[in-house]
Amino acid sequence: MTEVHLRDALDTLKSTGVRITPQRHAILEFIIQSMSHPTADDIYKALESKFPSMSVATVYNNLRVFREAGLVKELTYGDSSSRFDFVTNDHYHMICDACGKIVDFHYPGLDEVEHLASHLTGFDVSYHRMEIYGVCPTCKEHATKVQ
Amino acid sequence: MTEVHLRDALDTLKSTGVRITPQRHAILEFIIQSMSHPTADDIYKALESKFPSMSVATVYNNLRVFREAGLVKELTYGDSSSRFDFVTNDHYHMICDACGKIVDFHYPGLDEVEHLASHLTGFDVSYHRMEIYGVCPTCKEHATKVQ
């Protein structure tokens, strides 16, 4: 699964004339196989043993390249730094208010909402995103133990 | 309408023991009557004629106070700074990819999605947010003219 995604992603890059460097390959691979919506710094730290001389700027540069190619989405929440999510099929995010963990879940597209919104506002809709906030099972358990 | 909201908000603050200073009153009033989801800097600039000596820190401090009291929500998008939205009844945001304008629209709560997500992930849900992206009527018109 991961391999298929990676191969597709590399094809997409190649077809748009973007050179595939070892750094780019590694960053992309990390985002795809990591299920954790990493920050730029997460990626930087995860790869520094493999690429000791890689600059943070390279991570940011390439995240921008990937974003422009439509391969990753940038997620900004209240906390300091952006998280990056590999674009596969439609899914939404469940975010724990206590520990910040992000869990994906799938739901059939909210076409009806998009249509209504478009009708009400006159916008041409391109996409939407949704986040649900709450407390994850682990934090719930912890909270009840603490009491 | 605005006045009612402001009075309610001040009551909420009073009931939680938060002192209502002239700055707080002005910031709250501005957020409520402004329909534009202002940034901290927008608020600071808008009030500097009224409070020439007010510090940016005061704006940030009080936005945090209001957020903790549940009066405002912080919205973070890709762009640099957070926007602040007075909490009234459930609504979502339509955002223009071209000019960044944010337009509210109302939609009956997405209870079904919340329930499914809760069931799938085991989270206790507290709330959700959704943004729809697209191109606003003004930018559409402009784009066609430019061609």
Next chain:
DNA sequence: ATACTTATTGTAACAATTATAATCAAAGAA
């Protein structure tokens, strides 16, 4: 090989936000 383009690196700059310390204002107790 040579020239040309593109990517990476290292570092400086920037901008939003937060932390800190000092001053100021309000509220309560004596």
Next chain:
DNA sequence: TTCTTTGATTATAATTGTTACAATAAGTAT
């Protein structure tokens, strides 16, 4: 009232995520 305490504001320094820039390195094509 005056004193004391608490909380708010101010001004500024520090922090942090991100971007800009110039120099170097690596590919690509002629």
